[in-house]
Amino acid sequence: MIETVGLTKIYNQGKKNQVEAITDANLTAESGEITVLVGPSGCGKTTLMSMIGQLLTPTKGKVIVDDENLTAYSDDWKAIFRRNNVGFVFQHINLLPNLNALDNVLVPLLCHDVDPPQYKQTALKLLEKLGLAERASFDVDQLSGGQQQRVAIARALITEPKIIVADEPLTFVDEASAKTITDFFERLKEESKTILISTHATNLAKLADKTYVINDGRLVSSY
Amino acid sequence: MNRFRNQVNYALSCIKRYKTRTLVILICLIVSASVFSSVAFVKDGLSAQGALSLKYSPDITVQGISAGRQAPLNTSYIGFIQAEAGVSAVVPRVWGYANIGNNLLVILGVDLQNSSFVSAYSHVNVSSIYQSIYPIESGSFLDAQSNNTVVIGKAVADLLGAKVGSILTIVSESNEPKQYTIAGIFNSESGIYNADMILMNINEARSFFKIPNDKVTDLMVYISNVDPANQKSLVNYVAREISDIPNSRVVTKDVLLQAQQTTYGDRAGFFSVVWYVILISVAIIAFNQTVAVGHESKFEVGLLKSLGFSTLDIIKVRLIESAILGTLAAAIGLTIGIIYDAFLGAPVIKDFMMGWATLYPSFSVPLLITPQTLLFVFAITIVPLLFATVIPSWHNATVDPDIAMRGARA
Numbered sequence: 001m002i003e004t005v006g007l008t009k010i011y012n013q014g015k016k017n018q019v020e021a022i023t024d025a026n027l028t029a030e031s032g033e034i035t036v037l038v039g040p041s042g043c044g045k046t047t048l049m050s051m052i053g054q055l056l057t058p059t060k061g062k063v064i065v066d067d068e069n070l071t072a073y074s075d076d077w078k079a080i081f082r083r084n085n086v087g088f089v090f091q092h093i094n095l096l097p098n099l100n101a102l103d104n105v106l107v108p109l110l111c112h113d114v115d116p117p118q119y120k121q122t123a124l125k126l127l128e129k130l131g132l133a134e135r136a137s138f139d140v141d142q143l144s145g146g147q148q149q150r151v152a153i154a155r156a157l158i159t160e161p162k163i164i165v166a167d168e169p170l171t172f173v174d175e176a177s178a179k180t181i182t183d184f185f186e187r188l189k190e191e192s193k194t195i196l197i198s199t200h201a202t203n204l205a206k207l208a209d210k211t212y213v214i215n216d217g218r219l220v221s222s223y
Numbered sequence: 224m225n226r227f228r229n230q231v232n233y234a235l236s237c238i239k240r241y242k243t244r245t246l247v248i249l250i251c252l253i254v255s256a257s258v259f260s261s262v263a264f265v266k267d268g269l270s271a272q273g274a275l276s277l278k279y280s281p282d283i284t285v286q287g288i289s290a291g292r293q294a295p296l297n298t299s300y301i302g303f304i305q306a307e308a309g310v311s312a313v314v315p316r317v318w319g320y321a322n323i324g325n326n327l328l329v330i331l332g333v334d335l336q337n338s339s340f341v342s343a344y345s346h347v348n349v350s351s352i353y354q355s356i357y358p359i360e361s362g363s364f365l366d367a368q369s370n371n372t373v374v375i376g377k378a379v380a381d382l383l384g385a386k387v388g389s390i391l392t393i394v395s396e397s398n399e400p401k402q403y404t405i406a407g408i409f410n411s412e413s414g415i416y417n418a419d420m421i422l423m424n425i426n427e428a429r430s431f432f433k434i435p436n437d438k439v440t441d442l443m444v445y446i447s448n449v450d451p452a453n454q455k456s457l458v459n460y461v462a463r464e465i466s467d468i469p470n471s472r473v474v475t476k477d478v479l480l481q482a483q484q485t486t487y488g489d490r491a492g493f494f495s496v497v498w499y500v501i502l503i504s505v506a507i508i509a510f511n512q513t514v515a516v517g518h519e520s521k522f523e524v525g526l527l528k529s530l531g532f533s534t535l536d537i538i539k540v541r542l543i544e545s546a547i548l549g550t551l552a553a554a555i556g557l558t559i560g561i562i563y564d565a566f567l568g569a570p571v572i573k574d575f576m577m578g579w580a581t582l583y584p585s586f587s588v589p590l591l592i593t594p595q596t597l598l599f600v601f602a603i604t605i606v607p608l609l610f611a612t613v614i615p616s617w618h619n620a621t622v623d624p625d626i627a628m629r630g631a632r633a
Contacts, residue, residue, distance in 0.1 A: 047625075055529050055625040075621070076533045083531025094526050094628065098240040108530040110229040159531070 002029040002052060002163065002194055007061035009047050021047040022217045025061070029196050029210070031162065034189055036208035037198040044217040045198040046091060046167050052196060053086050053165040054078040065163070083111055087156030089166035093148045095140045095155075101127065101147075102136040105154045112159065119158065126154040129187075131180050146177025153181060163194045170201045178203065230536065234543035249552050252604045255501045256556020259603070261563045263596045265572055268589035274480065281314070281443030282458045284479075285465060286472045295438035296471065304444055304465050309457045311447035315439040317428040321393050321421075328379060330393075330421045332428020335367035360410030362387035365424060372406040373427075378418035380408045391421070396433045403427075524619040525627030534620040541616040542609065549605030557600055564590050 007025040012018045021044045029035035037045050050056035052063055054070055063070045070081060082088075087108075095104045105123040106116045127136050130150040140148055149169060156164060166185070170178045182203045188195060189207070199205055213221045238245050285304065287296030301313045317332040365374055373391060385391060391403045409417045429436060444465070446458050458475055466473045524537055532540075563569060619627050 050623075050625040053529075056623045076535070079528060079531055079533040079536075082529065086531075088529055090529075090628075092628075094522075096240075096523065096526070099236065103236075107233075107527075110233050111226065111527075111530070111532045111536050112229075113224075113226045114229075115225050116229060155530075 001031055001066060002196070003027070003064040004048075004052060005062040005064065007048065007051055007063065008059050009044075009051060009056065010059045013059060020217060022051070022058075025214075025219050027212050027219060027222070029194050031194040032189065032192040033209035034185065034195045034197060034207045036205050036211045037196070037214055038200070038205055038211060039198075039214035041200075043214050045214055047217075048214065049165055049167045049196065049198050053088055053163075054082055055088070083108070083159070085161050086163045086165060087159065087161035089149070089153050089156050089164070089169045091168040091171050093145070093152050093172065095148055095152055097141060098139065100137050100139050101132060101143065101151045101154075104140055104151055105158050108155060108159050123154065123158055126157055127151070130154055130184060144174065144177070145172040146174040146180075149173050150177060150181065153184065157188075161193070164188065164196070166195070166197045166199075168198050168200065170199060170204060182207065230540050231543055234540050234547060237540070237544050238547060245548065248548055248608065249555075251501075251504065252549065252552030252608065253556045253559065256553050256600050256604050257559035257563065258501060260557050260560030260596065260600050261569060262572055263600075264560060264564050264590045264592055265569050267591035267593055267596060271591045272589045280476055280479070282446040282454075282476050283444035283462050283465070284474045285442040285444060285468065286440070286474070287438075288470050288472050293440075293472075294470070295434055296441060298437050298439055300465075300468050300471075301442060303468070304442065307461050307464050309446050309461055310444060312443075312445040314443040314445070315425060315441075316443060317425050317432060317434055317440045319396075319428075319432045319440065321395075321431070323379075323383065323393060326382060326419075328419045328421055330423065330428060330431060332423050332425040332431075334425040335365060336424075358410050359407040362405065362407030364407055365422060366406070367424065369406075370424070370427065371403050372423070373403040374407040374409065374422045375405055376409050376418045376420040379421060380405075393421070393431070395431045401431060520616065521619045521627050521630055524616055525622075525624040525630075528620060528624035528627070534617070537620040538613060538617050541613045545608045545612045546605055549608045550601065553601045553604040556604065557597065560600075561590075561592070 004025050004027050007022060008020070009022040010018060010020045025048055027035070037048065039045055047056065051058045054063070058071060061071070065081075065085070070078065073081070096107060099107075102120070102123055105126065106119060109116045109119055124133065124136055127133055127150075130153060132147060132150055132154070135143060135147060140151060143151065149172065153166075153169070156166075169181060173181065178201065182201075185195065185197065185204065186207055197204060197207075205211065211223055212219050285296065285300070287294040298315060301315065304310060304313045315334050319330055320327050321330050322328075359374065360377065362374070365372060375385065375391070379385070383389075383391065385405055385408075387405055387407060389405045391405055392400050393403070395401045403421075403423065409420070423431075425439075426436075428434075429438075434440070444461065446454065446461055455477070458477075462473050462475050465471075527537055527540075528534075564572075622630075
């Protein structure tokens with residue numbers, strides 16, 4: 001379970017261009033459930049998702065995972081936590097250029113004490129589930145936005161993380177890919193993972209067990 | 224172990240992915256390493272040759288001076304010098320230059336008949352000393368009794384296509400052609416002090432240069448080394464004592480050695496300045512390349528951190544990447560340096576470093592490849608690259624991954 005307590009992020013604190021992106025956010029996300037964050041563009045969804053995933057240090061507040069306050073730990077400890085527990089799907093996809101789809105999926109394994117070629121079959125199976133079996137050897141630059149996002153989802157899952165953080169995963173995705181991705185997230189729910197998704201997409205939002213509405217950096221309601 | 228192998232593989236993939244940066248850095252480092260190594264090999268070779276030659280050279284050389292220029296010296300001083308305490312031998316020499324075709328060669332005449340080294344235990348013939356300095360490749364050394372015979376350097380033999388037994392004709396000081404039978408050829412192709420030498424008996428040289436029988440070009444003074452610890456002070460003492468000889472110049476071996484090291488050191492110093500300029504350029508280019516791909520690199524660092532790489536993992540990847548590039552560049556640069564010096568004869572560098580070598584006919588430049596030079600080349604190609612690439616990566620790795628990736632996109 002993930003819990004945030006009074007999570008606040010202020011960019012450029014103390015400067016003229018100070019921006020309070022998130023103010024006093026309190027939410028919980030249970031394992032085996034999909035928790036969805038909805039809100040207009042620029043309302044702070046990405047900032048909140050980044051803080052929950054330990055990609056961004058909060059100005060105030062806590063992120064508690066399974067009763068452990070992650071914000072109290074060092075930068076390297078957080079890196080190891082992400083390595084072993086978190087899979088990210090970014091709004092901007094963020095694949096490594098000049099690598100093929102399969103190699104991009106295997107990148108997270110490079111910081112583990114494992115032999116990535118042994119995970120080749122696992123990676124290929126993930127790509128197959130996402131409808132990309134025949135594109136595994138394609139350079140990512142040769143793939144469409146939707147295909148790239150599906151590669152990014154496979155990359156997020158290759159280490160079998162217990163937490164999935166997906167920040168607007170359908171933003172740059174075509175309709176067919178959006179359906180594949182939505183179906184895939186629905187199946188993931190059955191694997192008892194804690195899934196956090198921020199989205200504008202109605203289809204994806206429909207999967208939510210719990211939904212938080214965010215506006216102007218504040219969680220205004222939940223249902 | 225798997226993790227380290229993964230990091231090496233990832234570093235290799237970075238080298239392949241950032242092709243332009245890799246190529247620019249490699250070219251700059253290779254140029255830098257090859258310039259430095261080719262100069263260092265020649266400089267070390269010349270210094271070693273010089274030191275080797277001086278090892279056997281006289282402790283003191285006495286030359287005549289007239290109007291501030293070198294002039295023949297009277298042989299009557301031999302007895303005066305020989306009488307000094309500690310002097311074991313005074314060997315007269317007559318030498319000068321002569322043209323064969325367009326090449327200026329050194330003609331050296333030594334007194335093999337009357338000179339000997341007196342030590343506490345035995346008399347050592349001058350002939351045997353010369354043979355130890357300049358070993359013979361073919362034929363035999365000069366016979367003190369024989370006339371009109373010479374031993375020639377390897378470069379002279381190559382120039383003339385001469386063999387042992389061939390007749391060598393040289394136009395003398397009195398403009399008469401003189402003929403000599405070649406008795407032997409020195410074996411050291413790279414021996415800078417005998418490559419262009421024609422060695423003969425002193426009386427032959429006197430006749431060739433029209434120098435009177437009571438004159439020599441210089442006197443070689445050897446000091447007995449009964450107590451090696453005091454050798455230097457004994458040499459200086461004798462040098463001071465014989466400096467009273469009028470119109471003479473007394474030069475000790477140490478002064479010659481210093482002059483030689485300074486000459487080669489200064490010439491190599493010029494190239495060192497060029498090399499430093501190249502190296503600084505390399506560091507700047509490497510840094511610029513890092514900055515040029517900075518956004519890409521910053522994004523990559525942020526992404527890797529978000530995928531679970533620690534700061535140390537990222538620094539290790541960049542260290543490995545730089546070490547691979549630096550090692551590859553140093554190895555290629557050293558190979559080019561060796562090929563340039565050993566197989567191409569070090570054009571430009573050879574002429575500059577040796578200066579007077581333009582007098583020589585075909586001549587192999589002496590090379591010395593030391594482990595110190597090799598290690599130094601590896602160090603100076605790898606270390607600047609490490610600084611230029613690892614520091615920006617470390618800087619990017621210490622910020623939050625989200626900030627790094629957003630900054631890269633901005």
